[in-house]
Amino acid sequence: MTELLFRNDGYLRSCSARVIAADEHGIRLDRTVFYPMGGGQPGDTGVLRLAEGLPITILDTVKGALPDEVIHVPAPGAALPEPGAELVAEIDWDRRYRLMRMHTCLHLLCSVVLGAVTGGQVSDGRGRLDFDVPGSSLDKDAIASRLNALIAEGHPAGARWITDAGLDTTPELVRTMSVKPPHGTGRVRLMEIAGLDLQPCGGTHVRNTAEIGPVAVTKIENKGRQNRRVILAFAE
Ligand SMILES: [Zn+2]
DSSP: OOEEGGGTOTTOOEEEEEEEEEETTEEEESEEOOOOSBTTBOOOOEEEEESSSOOEEEEEEEEOSSTTOEEEEEOTTOOOOOTTOEEEEEEOHHHHHHHHHHHHHHHHHHHHSOSEEEEEEEETTEEEEEEEOOTTOOOHHHHHHHHHHHHHHTOBEEEEEEEHHHHHTOGGGOOBSSOOOOOSSSEEEEEEETTTEEEEOOSOOOSBGGGGOOEEEEEEEEOSTTEEEEEEEEOO
């Protein structure tokens, strides 16, 4: 099984690791800093540096069939490492940090727009959430100014864990209607921005909302009768 280092420290840029297996689908390591696509956050890109031979470019990271299984997807034609090989796994930090900032910003957006979240996606430099809210109840400028105020106030953000049973007795923690948090491992990871947002999330986040930097609400789209899509982008 792979030790998921990003889960306890989203700021880790690289780690040493050993190859468990490698085939045409991808490379599995005993530990990794690469976040696999999930929860609306894209998988990491980066490079695996072997003691000998060419570095292996990683174009994407996805989940495997087993829990906590992480598949590092190499560039087509890359020479695959042998099981047991030692290497350094290094993510594209600049990209990941932008994803962390936007991902954390979507949590803040949840505290600004009240209503069930029906979908969401983080991409490089942009992010969106869909809310089940009626009519034209959302004001683009009001959302942007509230969001930027919360960012500038510098609220601490961090993860904590709750048991499956604890989550079952507090279902209001779950804001997303479409994505149910994973059950069955005994505990669920919560992401908290103190006093503002608390919900199950396995993604990577910044430690303080000030790190997000100024954002713009680029668009609010009507996606069906009660579905409003709020699209954000970094303002600088
Ligand atoms: Zn999150």
